Amino acid sequence: MLSRTADGLYWLSRYMERAENVARIVVAGHRMASMAHSLENPGNEWSSTLLAAGCEQTFFAKHEAATAPLVIDYLVRAPDNPSSIFSCLETARQNARAVRTALTVDMWDALNETWYQAREGERFGAALENLPALLEWVKERSLLFNGAYTNTMLRNDAFYFTRLGTFIERADNTARILDVKYNVLLPRHEGVGGALDYYHWQAILRSVSALRSYHWVYQDRLKPWLIAELLILRPEMPRSLMSCYEQIIRHLGLLSDAYGGKRGECHRIAGELHARLRFGRIQDIFQAGLHEFLTDFIDRSVTLGSEINSLYLV
Amino acid sequence: MHRFASDSSNAARPFDEMGAGESCRPPYAMIRRWIAETPKDALVLKRREAELLFRRIGITFAVYSEGGDPERLIPFDIIPRVLDAEEWGLLSRGLRQRVQALNDFIRDVYQDRQILRAGLVPPELVLHNDGFRPEMQGFKPPAGVYTHVAGIDIVRLGPREFYVLEDNCRTPSGVSYMLENREAMMRLFPDLLAGHRIASVAHYPEELLDTLKSVAPEHCAGEPRVVLLTPGAYNSAYYEHSFLADEMGVEIVEGPDLFVDDSIVYMRTTEGPKRVDVIYRRIDDDYIDPLTFRPESVLGTPGLFNAYRSGNVTLANGVGAGIADDKSIYPHVPAMIRFYLGEEPILNNVRTFSCGKPEDLAFVLENLRELVVKEAHGSGGYGMLVGPQATQDELDVFAKKLKAAPGNYIAQPTLALSTCPTFVDQGIAPRHVDFRPFVLSGKEIRIVPGGLTRVALREGSLVVNSSQGGGTKDTWVLERC
Numbered sequence: 001m002l003s004r005t006a007d008g009l010y011w012l013s014r015y016m017e018r019a020e021n022v023a024r025i026v027v028a029g030h031r032m033a034s035m036a037h038s039l040e041n042p043g044n045e046w047s048s049t050l051l052a053a054g055c056e057q058t059f060f061a062k063h064e065a066a067t068a069p070l071v072i073d074y075l076v077r078a079p080d081n082p083s084s085i086f087s088c089l090e091t092a093r094q095n096a097r098a099v100r101t102a103l104t105v106d107m108w109d110a111l112n113e114t115w116y117q118a119r120e121g122e123r124f125g126a127a128l129e130n131l132p133a134l135l136e137w138v139k140e141r142s143l144l145f146n147g148a149y150t151n152t153m154l155r156n157d158a159f160y161f162t163r164l165g166t167f168i169e170r171a172d173n174t175a176r177i178l179d180v181k182y183n184v185l186l187p188r189h190e191g192v193g194g195a196l197d198y199y200h201w202q203a204i205l206r207s208v209s210a211l212r213s214y215h216w217v218y219q220d221r222l223k224p225w226l227i228a229e230l231l232i233l234r235p236e237m238p239r240s241l242m243s244c245y246e247q248i249i250r251h252l253g254l255l256s257d258a259y260g261g262k263r264g265e266c267h268r269i270a271g272e273l274h275a276r277l278r279f280g281r282i283q284d285i286f287q288a289g290l291h292e293f294l295t296d297f298i299d300r301s302v303t304l305g306s307e308i309n310s311l312y313l314v
Numbered sequence: 315m316h317r318f319a320s321d322s323s324n325a326a327r328p329f330d331e332m333g334a335g336e337s338c339r340p341p342y343a344m345i346r347r348w349i350a351e352t353p354k355d356a357l358v359l360k361r362r363e364a365e366l367l368f369r370r371i372g373i374t375f376a377v378y379s380e381g382g383d384p385e386r387l388i389p390f391d392i393i394p395r396v397l398d399a400e401e402w403g404l405l406s407r408g409l410r411q412r413v414q415a416l417n418d419f420i421r422d423v424y425q426d427r428q429i430l431r432a433g434l435v436p437p438e439l440v441l442h443n444d445g446f447r448p449e450m451q452g453f454k455p456p457a458g459v460y461t462h463v464a465g466i467d468i469v470r471l472g473p474r475e476f477y478v479l480e481d482n483c484r485t486p487s488g489v490s491y492m493l494e495n496r497e498a499m500m501r502l503f504p505d506l507l508a509g510h511r512i513a514s515v516a517h518y519p520e521e522l523l524d525t526l527k528s529v530a531p532e533h534c535a536g537e538p539r540v541v542l543l544t545p546g547a548y549n550s551a552y553y554e555h556s557f558l559a560d561e562m563g564v565e566i567v568e569g570p571d572l573f574v575d576d577s578i579v580y581m582r583t584t585e586g587p588k589r590v591d592v593i594y595r596r597i598d599d600d601y602i603d604p605l606t607f608r609p610e611s612v613l614g615t616p617g618l619f620n621a622y623r624s625g626n627v628t629l630a631n632g633v634g635a636g637i638a639d640d641k642s643i644y645p646h647v648p649a650m651i652r653f654y655l656g657e658e659p660i661l662n663n664v665r666t667f668s669c670g671k672p673e674d675l676a677f678v679l680e681n682l683r684e685l686v687v688k689e690a691h692g693s694g695g696y697g698m699l700v701g702p703q704a705t706q707d708e709l710d711v712f713a714k715k716l717k718a719a720p721g722n723y724i725a726q727p728t729l730a731l732s733t734c735p736t737f738v739d740q741g742i743a744p745r746h747v748d749f750r751p752f753v754l755s756g757k758e759i760r761i762v763p764g765g766l767t768r769v770a771l772r773e774g775s776l777v778v779n780s781s782q783g784g785g786t787k788d789t790w791v792l793e794r795c
Contacts, residue, residue, distance in 0.1 A: 001583055001584050001585075002565055002567060002571050002581060002582065002583055002584075003571070003582045003583060003584055004567075004568065004570075004571050004582070005565075006584045094547065097372070097547045097552070097556075098546070098547040100372075100556040100560070100566075101556050101559050101560040101565075101566050108372065109370060112370065112372050113370065116369065157584060161584075255584075259584065259585050260585075312584045313584075314582075
């Protein structure tokens, strides 16, 4: 396969995943902002929403204060924010067009129709008034895309690269969400947290669609260290770091098999991260520092991305 | 001194392919009944359905420099244009003959220049032409073929009167519409299609692939690796590039995906470099290789031309094929056919005035109101004047342009292009059409029975270009009446 084709597939699935993640983060931010009226600084919640979306620096280069309308506009539809939902959908479609011959008809349909619908006047034009419906629509389109490619692509290198894009983006997103909220998960909050903490915990779980899963897995009230364990170490939770890395090493391995056993630095890094998640214990992670663990993890994920790039995509 | 040929003058009433008034030509018998029986509302619904279909497929066309929607749909007219077997037989014999001669001409001007020495084409017209590539002199590509895919623009003036308006020997586009329009018709009107015996066009991609493989470098071992080279997703014809690559099952590459090492072309893949044998390129000569042609081009691949000249890779179409489709060369095509093939041309040429000649210029200026004036090297319907439809101001402005640079223009009589019934806002009405069939040349010449019919949707308009408000139709070639 052309390196450019692999690159296009990898990035189009990353961008679709990112569009969904930003939508989830905004949903969570929206809920929090409506709960957090007791906070001294009402803009605080939207600042951390920006942090979770990885858009803090570029936002404050343009705006002074993180007010709800500004942040929502920036994350949802700003054309000059490459990670805004609208930009993600557009970039995904651009990549899809450029590697069209590597897509299945259903994948193309999902991406193309999403783009057309996104450009219908009212949808993003009236984003603020119509936010919940818009974010729900974004989630649906992303689920449709994931279903389309998972169910229709041949299981060959094209599929492996698409898959890698999804899970690298997803792992990065989960790690960021946790890192933004790491302070409310720390042991000093052990015991019964206040109502505010409870909402924070709920928001974290909601932003990765894990509130229901938490209850199924633990059959217990929300406890911060269990939330961290669920999202970092539990293999059955599809957005956990562990779960993402299982997919990442699996598909890197399949690529290596497809290409005559060739492996590179990306295989080593992914293997190492996977081993840490697989054999790690949540109490050790807390002991060494949750924030330190997550920052390190995010940095290494970035390195992994650039190693995949240099081995396959250029 | 000059007289318009009577058959190409601006006749009072253009030839209608279905038949004017109550009369109906046989190939359209069933279409006519269908038109009469189908309520307008049903047609509106079908047209809407067609639009959704095209949008879904992503078959769009970009118009540069106009802003607005970067991807727009070319209007599709749901009423097909029909040619019977005999008409097609005439056309395909004429096309075969013409493309053969065009290709012989290109080979000749880069090798022995016999036609120049015979005094049939003025040497300066060829050698000083922008379409002439001195770099190609003395090099003969595999099978001696330069114009592997030719699109010949044809207009019809009467039952058996077909005129070639223009030859396209470089990178003609539009064939995806021939295929997608048929596909759309099969979905929209399966019964109507079933009632006719329509020759299939669906095998075009296979014929194209066979053609490309047949001109692989001679020493190419095993199955040749064919790729399609595109300028990229922002090109107006990008949909067609990806469609053809997909249908042929070959990689679609951009310039930076290729590199040349020791005069051999490779593509960059996830498994390392892979050798490439044949490149169906949809990039103009000027941009394919910054080392040989435009140095600032980022679309091409450095060293590609040298690899081509070394015989390690075949480019289709060949470099320098544009010498045959220049509008200043066009008047000489009938002479080419006689010179190379010893045959009389089957398809007519339109009377053409070269404004570079003082006598022609004088005539053109005097008769501007009746003529169509085009840029000799232009395309896409830009910068042309349709005399009968121009205002006095427009005529005056154009006359000035003509006088300033007469060599840049050619003029032709305004042809009464044939009309076909077309579904427009006012209902079903005749609109002017042209026709672009595609001729494939490899070890042999192949023509798929069909082509792209373009239709001028505005009443009375003669400009069919999609950039100027033209639409397309499916073209049916009947296997028998």
